[in-house]
Amino acid sequence: MKKKLALLLAAAMTVASLAGCGEAKTQPEAQTQTKETTTETKTETATEETTSEATGSVYYLNFKPEADEAWQKLAADYTAKTGVEVKIVTAASGTYSETLTAEMGKSSAPTLFQCGNEEGLETWKDYCLDLSNTDFYKEMTTDDFNLKGENGEVYCAGYCYEAFGIITNKTLLKKAGYEVTDIKDFASLKKIAEDIQSRKDELGFAAFTSAGLDGSSSWRFSGHLANMPLFYEFRDDKVTSQPAEIKGTYLDLYKNIWDLYINNATCAPNEITAKTGDESEAEFFNGKAVFYQNGTWEYANLTKNGMTDDDLCMIPIYCGAEGEEKAALCCGTENCWAVNAKASEEDIKATLDFMYWVVTSDEGTQMMAQEFGPIPFKAAKESSNVFFTNANDLIAKGNYVVTWAFNYTPNVDAWREGVVSALQQYSAAGGDWSNVEKAFVNGWAAQYQAVNG
Template sequence: MRKKGLVAFGLAAVMTASALTGCGGASDKKESGKKEAKGTVYYLNFKPEADAQWQELAKLYTDKTGVKVNVVTAAANQYETTLKSEMGKSEAPTLFQVNGPVGLASWKDYCYDLKDSDIAKQVTSDDFLLKDGDAVDGIGYAIESYGIIYNKNLLKKAGYTQDDIKSFDDLKKVAEDITKRSKDLGFSAFTSAGMDGSSDWRFKTHLANLPIYYEYQKEGIENTDAIKGTYLDNYRNIWNLYINNSTTSSKQLSTKTGDDAVAEFVTEKAVFYQNGTWAYSDIADLGDDNLGMLPIYIGADGEENQGLCTGTENYWCVNKKASKEDIQATLDFMNWCVTDDTAVKCMCGAAGAMPSGQDGMGFVIPFKKNLTSDNPLVNIANDYVKQGKKPVTWNFTTMPSEKWKNDLGSALTTYASKQTDANWDLVKKAFVDGWKKEAAAAKK
């Protein structure tokens, strides 16, 4: 299905896939002038943070072509539930997404083969194609990176720079030193590791990716039905660091939200904030020159050569059960999104990139017309690649189910409130036993 070389291909290669440096309103010749509108597009959008941008882009396309594009955005953490509900309706989504091989397993019977589509010809590498045998069931449309975002000025006030942090031991030393002096400094090391539904995905999914990644690397595999948990001690160490050196008591994490963490970071209550390139617009007020980004170090061998966690869980799929007209309309819309100059600017740009003046989506797109980003976090991720640092692949797309993630999140919350070996055993059980159980259930 998804090839191992996805991230090895690197952001740098994607960035250089296009020499374009600006956008106007110029359009693909095929799209110039309205043609008779046939078919409609119903896009079930995965990203709540990009809803306004997709609504504007849909209207722009409809005004240009006459083809109606309806965008519905699922609530955070509710995409799969919403997709199941919408697919059962007479007017089902014509364009939807899956997060990778595990997501595809549930929806492959609905996926139109994109192998010969126009958009497939725009992809800069086959690594971004989600395959089932020879069929192309999905195409990645957004490459993103995450790590530990930090405030350069606060780190400097604490007496450090990024050069002082090259490993987990370094990060631990700095974080614990900041905690010891937090009253005098006026800030904490980390923002709150909230386990409310708006925030817990950062830890039960994104942070959990690290022990999975290193186990896969050690075993030479890309997927498994039975995770061993080889690096769970490392997972415990980084989790301990987050929850014991933050703005918030570890006993209160179940009530802390994603907005709380953003507010703590933007108001300079903490130096470090785990999140990704998509979070730029939330924290841009700190100033581009003040934002840095570190890899998530967990104490694994070789992590000094590690870059950011880079990949995609955003694969576009076309509903093959839609009418021929709706399928073609959807294929045309997808291709327009990645070839039309204005649309590409909307997808790749950050501040003020939309025709209305609102911020763009800030994506790196794996297509020929990708633009150099004005999102500094994206460019930091790209710099790591240029330095020869190996990006950490997004292996969380192989997690067996949402239930697995939720059970792990619950165990992490229990452990945070009382950090005993017995409670960590609950985390191990959710991670290892839960994986085996959910992987087996998925095959039934």
């Protein structure tokens, strides 16, 4: 009797301990099943173009936490409409590559993921489906933002583009006695910012929001602001692919603008190490500062927090480059979609269908316009985002677009970490600017070596 009881107990424990692995256990079966159905549907579609009952499903690993809510809603709409299951998972800010690596290893891997720069393409190109013959691709209006393979395969499709610059609160600027048109170059920006800062107590606001170097904010400077010296250097040297080394010719421009940011802000330079992105944003929409470096994607959040189109405008980042009064905003994208080439055939089909629907349907384009502004697709809806109006106006005036040179950065996260560390030393610990130069130039070479060596 006792023996039987013991046996039963042990059996129960085994089952219980295996329950956790239950998913893994059942997967091989499920896989063989899907394989069977794939072959079935294949033969079916071969013989007749049936409106195939949706068997595939979509799994989108979303890159942008701020758009998560909108994606979830859109996915639910699509499922309600077509019955196709769409799973949207959003990776936590700053952990996309880790999440993607982990998820891709699973048997239910993402069918749609983000792959937005040279480095991403280098890592994932074996997993990117060539999109050039899809209906989705035929809806695109430009190839400018797509990442291509050596033989012209379209591996990653830029589904939206963005612009960044210095977001300006026009109302506050007026209060301080200036107009946006007064800012034409670095000299005028500096003069106005320093004047506002000197009257900070009287006006009740500072020139710039805190240039936080916490992880939630530091990318604005190690990524976006760093684009300025990189862009001008690459323009001079006619760089069109990832260079193994950079010279740092224009790092003094970077110093100009960085000094202006930290010395004329809502907080002292030695406080910025712990300041977050949310704090900086809140300072801006609460009217604590006139200038806030960020991008078009901020529009939704700023207007949600009570700012109006009359308050907002985006100006180029002036940093003292020659001829910069003819500069436009920094336009480009890191937001490219790639379809998992190793997903099952019907999942790929379901994914392509979903993508097509997103960029052609009313609901989809509406959501895209709201979240991402203008999108490079034929059916794109007009965006109400005032920053894009600024961007287009500047381009229409014949100004040159500052492209996203930082998309060439090797081992992006590590390189940026080095720059942030050096900026921290320089700004808050009385460190030397030469460290920032080393982080830029030596860091670039070291990371290029780490990736390609």
